[in-house]
Amino acid sequence: MAKKSSHDHPEKMPTWKSDFPIKEEQVTHVGRREFAKFLGLLSGTLALGNGVIVIKALAFPAKPLEGEHFVCNADEVAVGEMFQFEIAGSKVIPYILIHLEENVWRAFEQKCTHLTCAVRYRKDLGKIECPCHHGFFSADTGEVLQGPPPRPLPRLEVVIRDGKVYVREEKQDQTV
Amino acid sequence: MSDFRRSQNEAHPNKTNTLMTAIIVLLILFVGIQIWFLFGALNNALQGNIYFAVTTFIGSFLLALASLWLLRYLPDPLKKSSGKKK
Numbered sequence: 001m002a003k004k005s006s007h008d009h010p011e012k013m014p015t016w017k018s019d020f021p022i023k024e025e026q027v028t029h030v031g032r033r034e035f036a037k038f039l040g041l042l043s044g045t046l047a048l049g050n051g052v053i054v055i056k057a058l059a060f061p062a063k064p065l066e067g068e069h070f071v072c073n074a075d076e077v078a079v080g081e082m083f084q085f086e087i088a089g090s091k092v093i094p095y096i097l098i099h100l101e102e103n104v105w106r107a108f109e110q111k112c113t114h115l116t117c118a119v120r121y122r123k124d125l126g127k128i129e130c131p132c133h134h135g136f137f138s139a140d141t142g143e144v145l146q147g148p149p150p151r152p153l154p155r156l157e158v159v160i161r162d163g164k165v166y167v168r169e170e171k172q173d174q175t176v
Numbered sequence: 177m178s179d180f181r182r183s184q185n186e187a188h189p190n191k192t193n194t195l196m197t198a199i200i201v202l203l204i205l206f207v208g209i210q211i212w213f214l215f216g217a218l219n220n221a222l223q224g225n226i227y228f229a230v231t232t233f234i235g236s237f238l239l240a241l242a243s244l245w246l247l248r249y250l251p252d253p254l255k256k257s258s259g260k261k262k
Contacts, residue, residue: 032196033250039203043243046210050217050236054229057221113222151223 063090065156065169071097071107074163082121084110087167095156096121096128097165098139105158107167108142113151128153192251199246206239 069087077083083097094110098121108128112119117132121139128137135147142153156167185191213232220228 032200033253036196036200036203036250037247039200039207040243040247043203043207043210043240046207046214047233047236047240050210050214050229050233053214053217053221054226054233057226057229062224150219 065089065167068159068166068168071165071167074160074165077165080123082123094118095167097158097167098128100139103160105160105165106139106142107156107158108137108153109155112149113144113153114147114149119153195249195251199250202246203243206243210236210239 065087066089071085072083077097077099079099079102081099083099084094085097086092086094095107096110096119098106098108100106108119110118112130112132112135114130114133114135117130119128119130119135119137121127122129125136126139127145128139128142129135130137130147130149133148135149136145137143137149137153138145142155144150144152155170157170159166159168213236217229217232
């Protein structure tokens with residue numbers, strides 16, 4: 001009855017209620033129909049995201065390193081030590097040079113394949129460590145030994161000529 | 177006056193619920209597979225495996241089409257009940 005009388009006499013309704021005659025539940029309630037439509041939209045967005053990955057890979061492929069790059073003199077890095085260097089191309093990429101043993105050198109990209117933290121060579125362990133999330137890579141091959149990194153460290157070929165250290169793109173094809 | 181649609185709805189009162197649940201479950205399944213594809217494509221494309229990225233994109237695109245097509249079968253809101261109240 002009370003409802004009916006308020007309906008009959010709209011002048012008794014508070015001003016705010018006549019200005020916004022929508023119930024809060026109606027506004028905040030997400031129906032199953034809306035949820036299903038949202039899932040459809042999400043599905044389209046995910047397909048679009050997958051397309052962006054393809055376009056990026058096809059239109060902007062990772063270019064191989066061209067030519068040889070001088071790093072340092074061989075006598076500057078003692079056995080078991082690590083040397084950091086950068087190669088500037090379309091973007092500057094940091095690398096590490098490791099003097100593993102006498103006449104055994106390795107060069108890897110310094111960015112961890114997990115979340116691109118800077119990795120370092122641990123002489124005491126004989127491994128490359130990512131200190132952020134305790135990921136470990138083999139200092140010999142760059143393969144993942146432990147932790148969250150999903151891929152091995154990108155590797156460069158080291159060439160020693162006239163007591164100088166050069167790096168270049170590795171020729172062997174790595175099939176995964 | 178009763179028509180076919182009204183008789184159908186009255187004979188099977190749970191039909192809308194069943195349809196809606198089936199559509200939402202299917203949509204969640206499609207979106208789940210697409211997330212899996214996207215994750216795999218990201219990892220594989222970074223590794224230089226472009227074919228995986230292309231394959232997952234085709235799969236994801238087809239699933240998106242299927243999702244949008246499924247939305248056509250969303251049951252209409254029951255207008256008669258709101259009409260009855262008035």
